[in-house]
Amino acid sequence: MAFQQGLSGLNSSSKALDVISNNVANASTVGFKNSSTVFADAYASSLTGAVSKVQIGIGSAVQAVRQAFTQGNITTTSNPLDMAINGNGFFEVELQSGGYALTRNGQFNIDKQGYIITSLGDRLMGYQEVEPASGDVQAPANVTADAFRAMIVPSNGVGAVETTKVGLSLNLSANAEKVNAPTGTFDPADRKTWPIDPDDSDTYNYSTALKVFDSLGKEHSLSFYFVRRTDTYTPGDAAASPPVAPVYSEWEAYTIVDNVASTLALNATVGFDGLGRVAKLTSTTGTPPTNSSSFSAILGGDADKPTVMTIAMGGITQYGGESSPRELTQNGSAPGEIAGLSISRNGTVQARYTNGITKDIAIVNLTTVRNNNGLAPVGSNYWVETPESGGFARGEPGSGLNGVISAGQVEESNIDLTQELVQMIVQQRNYQANAQSIKTQDQILQTLVNLR
Structure with a gap:
């Protein structure tokens, strides 16, 4: 015995x-x-x-x-695709041999096809929508089973986006002196008859410029010239429909594309109230309702340059001090190629492009089971589902019981060597x-x- x-x-x-x-x-x-x-x-x-x-x-x-x-220590790495899970859940990968496995090893890379893979070549699963015709990918608005797939980083860049809207937020000095309009008929050959001369700062009070893009993604310079024409009070009419606010001074807004004289155009007159706010905005293509902040502008007649876009001027003020810009915005861009990736706490994979655009292209999936100890280890830090573990429950990081993602980091082993x-x-x-x-x-x- x-x-x-x-x-x-x-x-x-x-x-x-x-x-x-x-x-x-x-x-x-x-x-x-x-x-x-x-x-x-x-x-x-x-x-x-x-x-x-x-x-x-x-x-x-x-x-x-x-x-x-239990949670292991988190260590920072230099790979932006490395991920550590803070909390509950596993990464789910599609095995090359078929089927799915779970892992806490967040060391990932990109293969030649663009898939996010483990060191063994198994593909990381997540949520992503793919446009069949163009191959363009994006993160889905809603996480559904239909969007669950092996995530891929697109090889193609983003196309050009034509500028259709410009926003101006700036201050026009209330101390600016009135500039009288030239007399006589406008003569393109005689700059003295021009309403403004870009080369003569005495013909305008303030100028600023920003970059805009045409339908081919070519870059152009759109310059704004502001001229104070009146500094007298004009009473309003509250009974009118719509009501007309009183105006204390008026400015003219001109635009020029690429500093080409043929594109010079008067696009609007801007009237300010006693508090320095836009009270009246009249465009050359019509008068928008009182207090409207944007209008459709004609930028000149050159066929190879942007000609029509919406200009928002509600952010213009007239206060004392110097005329100065606060923010000039536009919604166009040149073509761009992918320059890098970043991953947020909630698993959103964001692509950064060379033209400054950022785009959400996928959402990393986290999977949980009812009984972790029911999972069957199969080597390489993989576990597979068994009847004792319960079925896979998939979802976004940070939702429900799922942990969150720490990008550029990995979770070390939870082994205590001394013990x-x-x-x-x-x-x-x-x-x-x-x-x-x-x-x-x-x-x-x-x-x-x-x-x-």
């Missing part, structure tokens, strides 16, 4: 040492989870099931090897004790054999 107990103890100690050695060997492995051995005592019984009043055990046996899915080495010493002593019991049993048997 002691011999059997000793053998059982040797086997159990050997198994425990194997588990501890595996933990020590994988202590620096990204995403590896600590394992521990669960023991149970073993008893013999008769074929009929009868058991004596004093039952003698036959040693111990390994009942299970249990993994601890594992102490456990190894304990198990070594247990192994030696069981080995010594076998040696003693052998000596007793040898003594019995030698009796005469």
Whole structure:
């Protein structure tokens, strides 16, 4: 009996040492989870099931090897595609051999086809919409099963976007002096008859410019010239429909594209109230309702330059001090190629392009199960679904019980090396004790054999 107990103890100690050695060997492995051995005592019984009043055990046996899915330390890396999960959940990957697996190892790269893959070449799963004709990809507005797929980073860039709207937020100095309009008929050949001369600062009070783009993505300069024409009070008419606000001064707004004289155009007159706000905005293409802040502007007659766009002037003020811009905006852009990726806490993969545009192209998926210890390890820090684990529950990072993503970081193993080495010493002593019991049993048997 002691011999059997000793053998059982040797086997159990050997198994425990194997588990501890595996933990020590994988202590620096990204995403590896600590394992521990669960023991149970073993008893013999008769074929009929009868058991004596004093039952003698036959040693111990390994009942299970249990993994601890606690959080490991987070370490910063230089790879923007590396991801660590803070909290609950697993990354889900599509195996090359078919099927899906879970992992906490967030070391990812991009293959030649643009898929986000693990070091083994398995593809990271997420939510993404793909345009079949163009191959363009984007993050879906709503996370659904239809958008669940292996995520791909597009190889093509973004096309040109024509400028259709310009927004002006600036201050026109209330201290500016009135500039009288030139007399006589406008003569393109005689700059003295022009309403403004871009080369003569005495013909206007303030100018500013911004870049705009045509339908081909070619860049153009759109310049604005503001001229204060009146500085007298004009009463309003509250009974009119719509009501007309009183105006204390009026400015003319001119535009020129690429500083080409043929594109010079008067686009609006701007009237200000006593508080320095836009009270009246009249465009050359019609008078918008009172307090309207934008209008459709004609920018000149050159066919190879932008000709029509909406200009928003509600952000213009007339206060004392210097005339100065606050913010000039436009919605166009040149073509651009992808320059980099970033990943947010909620798993949104954002592409940055060389033209300054950013675009959400995918959402990383996190998967959970009801029973983590029911997952079956298959090596390479992968686990697969089993009946004991329950089915996969997929969702966005930060939603429900899911953790959040830390980009540019990885989760280290949750192994405590000091504790594992102490456990190894304990198990070594247990192994030696069981080995010594076998040696003693052998000596007793040898003594019995030698009796005469």
